[in-house]
Amino acid sequence: MKLFLSKIILFSFVVTNFFIGYCQINVPINSPFLKILGTVQDGGLPHIGCQKTCCTNPSLELKQKLKVTALSVTQPKIKSTLLFEATPDIISQWNLLENIPSAIFLTHAHMGHYSGLIHLGREALGAQNIPVYVMPRMNTFLKQNAPWSQLVSLKNIALNEIDVNSKSSIGQLYITPILVPHRDEFSETVGYKIEGPKKTVLFLPDIDKWSLWEMNLSQVLQTVDYAFIDGTFFDESELNYRPIEEIPHPLVKETIALIKTYSKRLRNKVYFIHMNHTNPMLDPESRVSKWVLEQGFNIAREGQIFKL
Numbered sequence: 001m002k003l004f005l006s007k008i009i010l011f012s013f014v015v016t017n018f019f020i021g022y023c024q025i026n027v028p029i030n031s032p033f034l035k036i037l038g039t040v041q042d043g044g045l046p047h048i049g050c051q052k053t054c055c056t057n058p059s060l061e062l063k064q065k066l067k068v069t070a071l072s073v074t075q076p077k078i079k080s081t082l083l084f085e086a087t088p089d090i091i092s093q094w095n096l097l098e099n100i101p102s103a104i105f106l107t108h109a110h111m112g113h114y115s116g117l118i119h120l121g122r123e124a125l126g127a128q129n130i131p132v133y134v135m136p137r138m139n140t141f142l143k144q145n146a147p148w149s150q151l152v153s154l155k156n157i158a159l160n161e162i163d164v165n166s167k168s169s170i171g172q173l174y175i176t177p178i179l180v181p182h183r184d185e186f187s188e189t190v191g192y193k194i195e196g197p198k199k200t201v202l203f204l205p206d207i208d209k210w211s212l213w214e215m216n217l218s219q220v221l222q223t224v225d226y227a228f229i230d231g232t233f234f235d236e237s238e239l240n241y242r243p244i245e246e247i248p249h250p251l252v253k254e255t256i257a258l259i260k261t262y263s264k265r266l267r268n269k270v271y272f273i274h275m276n277h278t279n280p281m282l283d284p285e286s287r288v289s290k291w292v293l294e295q296g297f298n299i300a301r302e303g304q305i306f307k308l
């Protein structure tokens with residue numbers, strides 16, 4: 001019995017240390033926390049049809065398990081988990097959630113951000129009334145177009161319309177959508193401000209250019225503790241040196257140049273996310289990743305946990 005007990009103690013010690021070592025922050029079991037479920041741009045990694053080393057190099061086995069950008073926010077006391085984005089990798093991301101989502105928040109109607117909803121339907125999960133928070137055009141888009149409309153008519157999902165003036169309160173959290181300029185063919189695009197009891201987060205995975213945004217990035221950074229922002233492309237070499245103005249994302253190099261003059265404290269709040277398969281920042285060992293960190297910024301990594 002004694003031996004058994006000591007084995008259990010040793011086991012919990014190892015597990016706890018593994019957990020603490022793996023997490024960004026040591027998370028007390030009772031407080032709300034955010035988890036990174038994926039960091040890749042819509043097309044994922046490996047990317048369809050890509051013959052370049054980013055997707056074919058066999059030594060990158062670990063990297064090829066990376067998932068499309070999503071976050072979860074869990075409040076252990078009320079057993080609530082919110083999922084931000086329904087990605088094409090939703091099946092494996094679902095298994096990383098602490099609870100069946102008490103709500104899903106979507107940013108816009110591009111495939112990496114909502115198409116995972118398809119797995120909630122009758123052919124797969126057969127979910128029952130999972131609340132899905134969306135902006136007005138996104139609401140209409142889902143309601144009026146198959147196959148999404150069937151999720152609504154079969155009550156797999158319950159659409160919950162929000163707008164820029166709304167603040168949704170769920171447990172101890174407040175969630176506010178923030179409009180951003182983006183290729184808005186089917187829906188508007190938003191980022192989210194997520195306010196926890198102690199920390200506030202900005203989640204803004206897709207934006208055309210900072211200069212087209214009606215808000216000022218430095219001012220927004222002052223109001224949050226962590227900012228998970230568009231890191232799609234590091235530089236123009238990933239796009240065969242197309243002119244920067246034609247690329248509908250702020251290059252990480254541009255964002256860094258813009259924010260570099262801000263204080264170290266502000267720079268340190270930034271975590272780049274939503275990286276294209278070609279982006280060397282997906283590899284933590286790359287020269288570019290190390291350079292980004294040296295400039296005082298961070299790169300989001302799957303599995304990181306942030307206490308809210």
Ligand SMILES: [Zn+2]
Nearest residue numbers: 042110112206
């Ligand atoms: Zn995207």
Ligand SMILES: [Zn+2]
Nearest residue numbers: 050054055277
């Ligand atoms: Zn690739």
Ligand SMILES: [Zn+2]
Nearest residue numbers: 108110182206
């Ligand atoms: Zn998009």
